[in-house]
Amino acid sequence: MKPDKVSSIFWMALGMVMTYASYKLKLGTLTHPGPGFLPFLAGVILCCLSIVVFLKAGRRIDEKAKKLRELWAGMNWLSAAIVVVALLVYALVFTHVGFLLSTIGLLTFLFRTRERMGWFGAIGGALIASFASFAVFAVWLKVQLPYGIIEKCLF
Amino acid sequence: MEILNNIFYGFSVAFIPANILYCFIGVFIGTLIGVLPGIGPVGAMSILLPVTAQIPPISSIIMLAGIYYGSMYGGSTTSILVNIPGEAASVVTCLDGYQMAKQGRAGPALGIAAFGSFIAGTLSVVGLAFLAPPLGEWALKFGPPEYFSVMVLGMTMLIYLASGSIPKAMMMALVGVLVASVGMDATSATQRFTLGILELNDGIGLIPLAMGLFGISEVLINVEQGLRRELAKERIKGLLPTRQDWKDSTAPIARGSLLGFLFGILPGGGGVTSSFISYAVEKRVSRHPEKFGKGAIEGVAGPESANNAATGGGFVPLLTLGIPSNPAMAMLLGALLIHGMQPGPLLMQKQPDLFWGVVTSMYVGNGMLLLLNLPMIGIWVQVLKIPYQILFPLILLFCLIGAYSINNSVADVLIMIFFGIVGYLMRKFEYEGAPLILAYVLGPMLEISLRQSLTISSGSFAIFFTRPIAAGGMLLAILLILSPLLPRIRKKRRFPEAFGE
Numbered sequence: 001m002k003p004d005k006v007s008s009i010f011w012m013a014l015g016m017v018m019t020y021a022s023y024k025l026k027l028g029t030l031t032h033p034g035p036g037f038l039p040f041l042a043g044v045i046l047c048c049l050s051i052v053v054f055l056k057a058g059r060r061i062d063e064k065a066k067k068l069r070e071l072w073a074g075m076n077w078l079s080a081a082i083v084v085v086a087l088l089v090y091a092l093v094f095t096h097v098g099f100l101l102s103t104i105g106l107l108t109f110l111f112r113t114r115e116r117m118g119w120f121g122a123i124g125g126a127l128i129a130s131f132a133s134f135a136v137f138a139v140w141l142k143v144q145l146p147y148g149i150i151e152k153c154l155f
Numbered sequence: 156m157e158i159l160n161n162i163f164y165g166f167s168v169a170f171i172p173a174n175i176l177y178c179f180i181g182v183f184i185g186t187l188i189g190v191l192p193g194i195g196p197v198g199a200m201s202i203l204l205p206v207t208a209q210i211p212p213i214s215s216i217i218m219l220a221g222i223y224y225g226s227m228y229g230g231s232t233t234s235i236l237v238n239i240p241g242e243a244a245s246v247v248t249c250l251d252g253y254q255m256a257k258q259g260r261a262g263p264a265l266g267i268a269a270f271g272s273f274i275a276g277t278l279s280v281v282g283l284a285f286l287a288p289p290l291g292e293w294a295l296k297f298g299p300p301e302y303f304s305v306m307v308l309g310m311t312m313l314i315y316l317a318s319g320s321i322p323k324a325m326m327m328a329l330v331g332v333l334v335a336s337v338g339m340d341a342t343s344a345t346q347r348f349t350l351g352i353l354e355l356n357d358g359i360g361l362i363p364l365a366m367g368l369f370g371i372s373e374v375l376i377n378v379e380q381g382l383r384r385e386l387a388k389e390r391i392k393g394l395l396p397t398r399q400d401w402k403d404s405t406a407p408i409a410r411g412s413l414l415g416f417l418f419g420i421l422p423g424g425g426g427v428t429s430s431f432i433s434y435a436v437e438k439r440v441s442r443h444p445e446k447f448g449k450g451a452i453e454g455v456a457g458p459e460s461a462n463n464a465a466t467g468g469g470f471v472p473l474l475t476l477g478i479p480s481n482p483a484m485a486m487l488l489g490a491l492l493i494h495g496m497q498p499g500p501l502l503m504q505k506q507p508d509l510f511w512g513v514v515t516s517m518y519v520g521n522g523m524l525l526l527l528n529l530p531m532i533g534i535w536v537q538v539l540k541i542p543y544q545i546l547f548p549l550i551l552l553f554c555l556i557g558a559y560s561i562n563n564s565v566a567d568v569l570i571m572i573f574f575g576i577v578g579y580l581m582r583k584f585e586y587e588g589a590p591l592i593l594a595y596v597l598g599p600m601l602e603i604s605l606r607q608s609l610t611i612s613s614g615s616f617a618i619f620f621t622r623p624i625a626a627g628g629m630l631l632a633i634l635l636i637l638s639p640l641l642p643r644i645r646k647k648r649r650f651p652e653a654f655g656e
Contacts, residue, residue, distance in 0.1 A: 007584040011326055018333050018348070025347060030614030035340035035347055038602045039333055046329045049322045056322070071583045080379040084576060087371075087551065091568040103552065110548040125545070133552060141209055143560040 003068050004057035012050035019043030086110065098148010099138070103130040162284060165511025169519050174217055174512065177210065181218035182520045185225020186527055189245070190233050190535045191546060196226035197592070198373060200486040201365035202553050204493070205560040212494035213509050217516040219490050223483045224276060224466040224517065227426055228524045231268040231459050232535050235261055245462070246427070247434045251447060251454030258450050263396045267404050267452055268459040269528040270396070275412040275460035276521040279467025282416050284514050287503070291475040294500040299611065300618050303604035304628030305478055306597045311632035312421060313481070313590050321639055324590045327581075331591040334359055335598025342606060354566035361489040363558045363571035364595060365482075368588045370554045371575025374547045376582055396452075404456035407437050411460030418461075419468020421480065426462035433461035467517065474498055474510055478597070482589050485596035 021036075022043055028034025086109055094102035107126035111117045117125065134151075137143040168174065188199040200219050207215030230245030235252035248268065255264040297305075314324040337348045338358025349355040396404065414436065415429040437457040438447045447454050472478045477499035479485040491498050496506060503510045528535075558571040578588055594601075612618035620626045 003584050007586070011330075014330075014333075021348060025345060030609055033606045033609055035343045035345040038605060039336045039347065042329045042332045042336075046326055046333075049326045049329070052322050053320070053326070056320075075379045076381055077379050079381075080375040080579065083375060083378055083551070084572065087555070087572050087575075088569075090555065091565055091572060095565055107548050107552065110551070111545070129549060129552065133556065137206075137556050137560070141206055143205070143209075143556065144563050145556070145559070 001068050002057045003071055004053055006068055008050040008054040008057065012047050012054070015043045015046035015050060017043075019047065082113065083110070095146045096148070098151050099145040100130055100134055100150040101148050103133065158285060158288065161288075161507065161511050162515060164507065165513075165515030166518075168213065168508050168512030169217070169516040173211075174214055174516060175519065177214040177218040178221050178516050178520050179523055181221020182225035182228075182523050182527060185222035185227075186229035186232075186524065186535070187538065188222065189226035189229020189231075190538055191229075191541075195369060195373070196223050197365060197482045197486055198370035199226070200483060200490075201362055202370060202557040204362050204365075204486065204490055205557050207490055208493055212491075212496060213512050215490055215494065216487065216509065216513050217520075219487055220466075220470075220513055220517060221520045223487070224463060224520060225524055225527075227276075227459075227463045227466060228269065228272050228528050229535070230462075231272070231455070232265060232528070232532070233539060235264045235268065235455070236536065237539060245430070245459075247430045247458040248455055250434070251449070251451050254448070254450035255452065255455065260450065263400050263452065264455050265532060266529065267396045267400055267456050269525055271404065271408045271411065271456045271460040272463040272528075273521050273525045274408055275415060275464040276467065276524075277518060278412045279416045279419070279464040280514060280517045280521070283467045283470050283517075286420075287471055287475050287510075287514070290471060291500045291503050294476050297476070297500070297624070298622075299604040299607035300622050300625040301628070302476075302478075303601060303608055304619055304625040304632075305472075305476065306601050306604065308628040308632045309472075309478055309480060310590065310594055310597065311635050313593055315635040315638075319585050319587060321636070323586050325636075327586050327588070328590040328594040331594025332598045332601065334364065334591070335595045336602070341599065341603065352566075354564060359570060360561055360567060361486070361596065362561050363567045364574050365486065365489075365592055366554045366558055367571040367574025367576075368578035368581075368592060369482075370550065371571060372578025372582060372588075374550055375575060375579040377543060378547060400452055403452050407433075407453045407457035408460045410436060410440075411457040412464045415461035415464025416468040419465030419480065420471045421468075426465045426481075429461035429465040430458035433457040470514070470517075474502055474513075475500060477502075477600075479593065482592045485593055488596055 018039055020043075022040035023036060025036030025039070026034040027036045027040055086106060090102055090106045104123075104126045107129055108122045111122035111125050112119065134145065138145045169178070184199065184203070185196065188196055199222055203219065203222065207219060210218070227245070231248050231252065234245040234248035235256050238249050238253040252264045252268070255261065310328050314321055314328060333348075335358070337355055339345070339356060340347055346356060411429075411433045414433050415426070418429040418432060419426070434447075434454060434457060437451075437453045438444050441447065441451070441453060443451070469480045469484050472480045473484045473487060475498075477488070477497060479488045488498060496502070496509065554571060555568055558568045559565070561567050581588060581591075608618050609616075618625070619629050
């Protein structure tokens with residue numbers, strides 16, 4: 001299936017959901033538009049444009065038109081997926097274990113798995129980057145980063 | 156005479172030591188961002204937005220502005236040396252700049268790019284200083300219909316100038332409007348589309364949205380593609396252009412400066428559009444168009460001047476009307492709003508120190524950039540050698556810190572990651588992020604203007620076509636949207652592929 005067809009179906013679904021949700025919010029009147037007025041208009045036009053894109057994709061006779069799987073052909077998409085998972089894990093744990101420990105872990109993982117650094121280089125780089133970031137953001141710029149075991153021992 | 160007084164006043168603000176320091180920090184970071192592919196000025200500005208909340212408003216705007224025009228300087232370095240544009244407005248510089256580097260003429264290419272950028276940037280600031288006050292006076296006549304129409308025109312121009320499909324760009328603008336409507340409605344205090352999630356009551360923040368769409372997604376794309384760089388091996392020598400180089404470049408610099416400034420003013424314009432148009436113009440007027448693409452210095456001088464001149468032009472609608480002309484200006488608008496300032500016609504009267512301080516700091520910044528880009532070229536070359544596989548974790552880290560620091564909330568981090576995935580998928584499926592972010596920033600103002608206009612007109616949309624300024628904007632927007640239906644215009648719209656900003 002062509003990518004534009006898939007994406008237009010997604011945006012159509014989103015448009016329909018937003019149109020319905022906006023309608024429930026109350027459209028108001030033309031003289032006094034309600035909170036749902038502009039999102040309703042936007043949702044309707046989004047649905048219409050999705051149909052246009054869908055039909056264009058269906059009609060196009062284009063040698064360069066890609067198929068869905070070709071978007072990821074020859075790409076190391078697994079690397080990108082691993083990065084996303086690492087970020088999600090980081091976001092979920094770092095307020096519990098503290099900025100430094102979680103950041104050292106994240107950077108070590110990324111340096112080690114993506115760059116294939118040795119353990120010494122990965123951990124060393126992670127330590128330097130983590131402490132430097134803490135110094136710049138938490139100490140100098142007074143950003144309130146979560147404190148964990150390491151921060152409590154050191155500060 | 157009054158303008159001169161204002162400029163001197165502005166210099167008194169710009170030369171405050173703290174502001175000089177923040178200007179330097181901004182242009183340095185901007186140059187670094189421009190040199191390093193992987194994150195553009197919008198991503199960098201979004202990462203630093205939460206940091207600027209800690210510093211005084213004028214200093215923060217000076218710094219963010221420095222990042223923007225600094226990145227235009229830095230982008231040329233990597234375009235010329237590595238054939239990878241550091242940011243979108245330097246795409247065109249790759250065409251001739253890299254060829255010059257391969258011919259052993261990297262020095263003159265870098266030199267003319269820096270000098271051209273300095274001249275164009277300075278001229279555009281002069282234009283800003285002289286054009287903004289009368290435009291601000293004129294803008295006082297604007298009412299809700301005029302604002303609505305100008306905003307629609309701005310989004311339409313950005314959509315029209317999108318490198319891909321117009322319907323898809325329009326869809327992204329509509330998605331931006333929908334994203335902006337999440338949270339509390341300003342008029343009726345109704346919660347909209349929050350899905351019962353407490354953290355969405357205040358809406359989706361600009362910073363996590365922009366960082367996700369432009370920062371995280373860029374990293375994911377580059378990681379997936381396994382970005383590698385090959386530095387031009389020839390030693391860089393002789394940064395000063397020769398007399399012949401200057402002779403060949405003077406007219407392109409002048410034309411680029413004018414084009415860049417004018418296109419920078421237009422909503423939807425900016426450095427990317429200006430640089431492409433400048434290249435096309437230079438090739439058209441050249442006596443030797445066959446040299447373009449093979450190391451013609453005009454192909455570097457014109458576009459690099461244009462993209463820097465566009466930065467000054469871009470400030471005109473932002474500071475006088477409060478309407479950003481491109482995503483980078485949208486970030487600056489966000490910064491002004493974070494500091495509780497409302498840009499618009501009254502900004503010059505209510506906050507003259509901000510207005511004239513920022514304008515004059517750009518003179519100072521352009522001078523700093525000339526010093527940064529020429530003598531320090533050796534350092535930037537070393538920076539280019541840092542493997543991307545080491546840089547991207549650091550970019551991710553700064554994004555995570557930046558998102559968390561807004562409200563000390565994990566929710567903002569998760570929103571950023573979510574929009575990072577969305578941005579990644581958008582790029583895979585060829586949807587541009589620029590219309591989305593511009594529409595997101597303009598969304599609340601657009602909605603208020605629309606509702607006020609309809610209240611004034613008792614529900615009639617004719618108000619947008621009966622008032623002259625509003626009618627002009629709406630008709631132009633309609634023409635732009637319909638023009639690609641003409642086959643001749645459809646062919647001419649094909650710009651080379653541009654990176655999203």
